[in-house]
Amino acid sequence: MKIKNLITWSRTNLFSNWYNSLISLFCIYLIIISLPPFIDWAFLSATFEGKLKTDCKTSGACWVFVKVWFEKFMYGFYPVENIWRINLSFLILIISISLSFFVKDKFKIYILFFLIFVFPIIAFVLIHGSFGMQIVESREWGGLALTFILAIFGIIFSFPLGVLLALGRRSELPIIKYFSICFIEFWRGIPLITVLFAAAVMFPLLLPADSYVDKTLRIAVGIAIFESAYIAEVVRGGLQSLPKGQYDAARSLGMGYWKMNFFIVLPQAIKTVIPGIANTFIALLKDTPLIVLVGMAEILGMINLAKANPYWLGMAVEGYVFAAAIFWVASYFLSSYSQRLEKKYSTEKK
């Protein structure tokens, strides 16, 4: 019975006509030539146990490399005895996000408020240290933790800034309008790598000699501003899709500009562009490894360091596969979270 189902299913889905059959056969061929060798390399003939490169005697992947360096990949050169502080920060983040799945809508706004205004402070105090905790300068931050710190900082700050820019671009006040247009077009017109070099190298030259802004902060602000220009254009698309009648109705009820935008315009506009926003955030997450080029060791930087270690030469593939897997999981999480939001709000609309 089941085999019969399988045959009918493949007839309708894979071999419905000659060119579909051709494409299906080609895809099956690709899977057959690529998947078994990969599984063999990654799992069957891979080495998982050991402490040294010499423990890897099989032909497959040497995951010992990832195992030994795991802590460095995750936390960079952050002092080992303080790693719990990073873990605690991310635990708080994960708990508050998962909490938002279960509580009523009324409390979600508090969680959002917490994430935007309170969490960054808690996380900074924990990770940087203060109140008697040992100070860990940001140059010691690294690994996946740094990747996530930059991405989360970027998301939290680029979103409100982008929304304001989108509103500004549609403002009737010429100064605000043209400022927003120039700002957006400037930041969209330059590559991220330029922004990073400017933030890391050029910006300190422009400051008075005795002032100092932390390098990680400069980079984080640079990324947030850069992404805000993209968010602004995505949100503007949503604003334009809103019927004029919604503005009429809100204004006829006596709502001023901010109330109208906050309660009526933005909730609807942002809902329609959730996929675009998720897209931008995924791009942001995957752009963060570029900071390797200005000498910051986030996860890819740590992998580069590790593979250059004389005792671990030739481990590049394992390292990059590991990094790819981690980025894939993180991006997949963002993507499915956005799909979840989309589904939820589309049912409310109907």
Add this chain to the structure above:
Amino acid sequence: MNKEKVIELSKVNKWYGEFHVLKDIDLSVYQGEKIIVCGPSGSGKSTLIRCINRLEEHQEGTVRIRDTILDHHTQSIEKIRSEVGMVFQQFNLFPHLSILDNCALAPSWVRKMSKKDAEELAMTYLAKVKIDDQALKFPGQLSGGQQQRAAIARALCMEPKIMLFDEPTSALDPEMIKEVLDVMTDLAKAGMTMIVVSHEMAFAKEVADRVIFMDEGSIVEEKPTAQFFSNPENERTKLFLSQIL
């Protein structure tokens, strides 16, 4: 009639670029009066009532609502909007909010009522338009007639002194027109000052004190209801009435 004059338009002119939409409009509306505005499409009816709550800006002349003269000051605009309710052809309910929230939003954030009071107020008006049982649904789940009644309730929740209706039944299926007109008739009988842009002549005959006929941006004819229908003077009015009745 020694009632208070609540709306006064004098010599109001408006242009869209080169196009002269409103030409020297003079109009006075007294407390409790019901005015029907009719005329062919593009005659400026909607623009006229949208100038009353500043959804459109007039370029010449004065618009006075009770004691407030409409000018560029946000304060005067917001004061007028909180006293003048409006109902639109396309309902314009907020699709992301429940019917109850549609109604309670403005009272709680513009009138600064507590959330509980605002929701009670909303339920009172939803009961008046007979859709209190639909309060927790979303606009998309309601029929056109129900949506328009909800939109009327939403406007009433701001407890306006004047209500403007911009072709409230034009987007409705025929079988739903009556339920909306019934609500409007009740409202008229309760003494609300109303300006209604509409072609529902039966409704006009029943509730209107005066009927205004507009064509090409001017008020062509303005008469008490009975005279307007029995004895129209202007040729264009006669033609229009012969087409519509």
